[in-house]
Amino acid sequence: MDSQNKWKPGKKDAVFLAVIIAVIVLLALGTGKRTTKSTPNDQIHAHAVTRQACMECHGVNGIQPRPLEHHVKDDQCFQCHTQPKDWQGKKQ
Ligand code: HEC
Numbered sequence: 001m002d003s004q005n006k007w008k009p010g011k012k013d014a015v016f017l018a019v020i021i022a023v024i025v026l027l028a029l030g031t032g033k034r035t036t037k038s039t040p041n042d043q044i045h046a047h048a049v050t051r052q053a054c055m056e057c058h059g060v061n062g063i064q065p066r067p068l069e070h071h072v073k074d075d076q077c078f079q080c081h082t083q084p085k086d087w088q089g090k091k092q
């Protein structure tokens with residue numbers, strides 16, 4: 001056997017493996033404890049199909065402003081706030 005090409009797990013491989021396992025565990029846990037509030041599944045929210053529509057109520061001057069420290073990069077509300085079950089917009 002060609003011993004030069006023989007792969008032996010070294011310390012770096014163990015570290016690499018540990019990192020991968022940690023990431024998988026974190027992802028698995030993350031899906032379980034999603035704390036961001038879902039978009040309510042009511043008439044208002046099912047029929048609000050543009051970001052602009054959302055912001056008419058959730059902007060600073062809206063009837064239900066979002067927290068001031070809300071993320072700035074937020075073009076896709078449903079990336080974080082689960083889309084209402086009966087949402088009328090185009091399927092994503
Ligand atoms: C006509 C006004 C209006 C529009 C348009 C609107 N919302 Fe709301 N939204 C509200 C009000 C009022 C509440 C709080 C009462 C409630 O839970 O229904 C609320 C609550 C929420 C909440 C928090 C729910 C909770 O449990 O506290 C989220 C998230 C949300 N809206 C996201 C959205 C998104 C995303 C859109 C656009 C698709 C949107 N809203 C459009 C009025 C609106």
Ligand code: HEC
Nearest residue numbers: 035036037051054055058066067071073074076077079080
């Ligand atoms: C990057 C993730 C992210 C995106 C994108 C995002 N949000 Fe949020 N939003 C949050 C987090 C985190 C909070 C803090 C409170 C929570 O956990 O709901 C929050 C809070 C809110 C609340 C207040 C909920 C309450 O009653 O406490 C509203 C309303 C809301 N967001 C609306 C929107 C709308 C409308 C959009 C799209 C224009 C949007 N969000 C996009 C992460 C996000």
